Amino acid sequence: MSSIAAANRYAVALFDLAKEQNILDDISAELKVVKQVFQENDTLQKLLQHPKVSSDQKQQLIEESFTGLSVPMGNLLKLLLKKQRMDAITYIVDKFQELLEEERKVANAVVYTVKPLTSEEETMISTTFSKKLGKDTLHITNEIDPSIIGGMKIQIGDTIFDGSVKGQLNRLERELVPGKR
Structure with a gap:
């Protein structure tokens, strides 16, 4: 075992x-x-x-x-x-x-952005995504990642919500260029 x-x-x-x-x-x-x-x-x-x-x-x-x-x-x-x-x-x-x-309905998220999040942005993200996940609280860790160009990427456990400009460009490339899937 x-x-x-x-x-x-x-x-x-x-x-x-x-x-x-x-x-x-x-x-x-x-x-x-x-x-x-x-x-x-x-x-x-x-x-x-x-x-x-x-x-x-x-x-x-x-x-x-x-x-x-x-x-x-x-x-x-x-x-x-x-x-x-x-x-x-x-x-x-x-x-x-x-x-x-899990018992306390708490989750942790890593939010990747180009610049640091303000406290208002953290609160908005926490409120929005905690509701989506059925959690009462979402603790946020903000990581600065200039490679995402703009927007944000949020990782909660094994799930990634990619709203970054880089992610959008990658999805667009896969749709437009044959064989890029």
């Missing part, structure tokens, strides 16, 4: 438990800290995967590295350690955040 598939199952189980106990925000915050620790400390990951480090030593290392965690988070880390799946923690965090955003 792949690490990603296992990570998805762990994330869903943790999400369901956190939702049931009404501690979604707490678990989300703890997960972000745990992910940051693993990303910033390569040695920790190597020690937890090293075959010459005993299970008891690994357990102690986890307990010392992550004091003050909630019971569900502590149990998750212990389970991941026991099942030798500590490498899946980043995927678990990402999937949990995805589930949390």
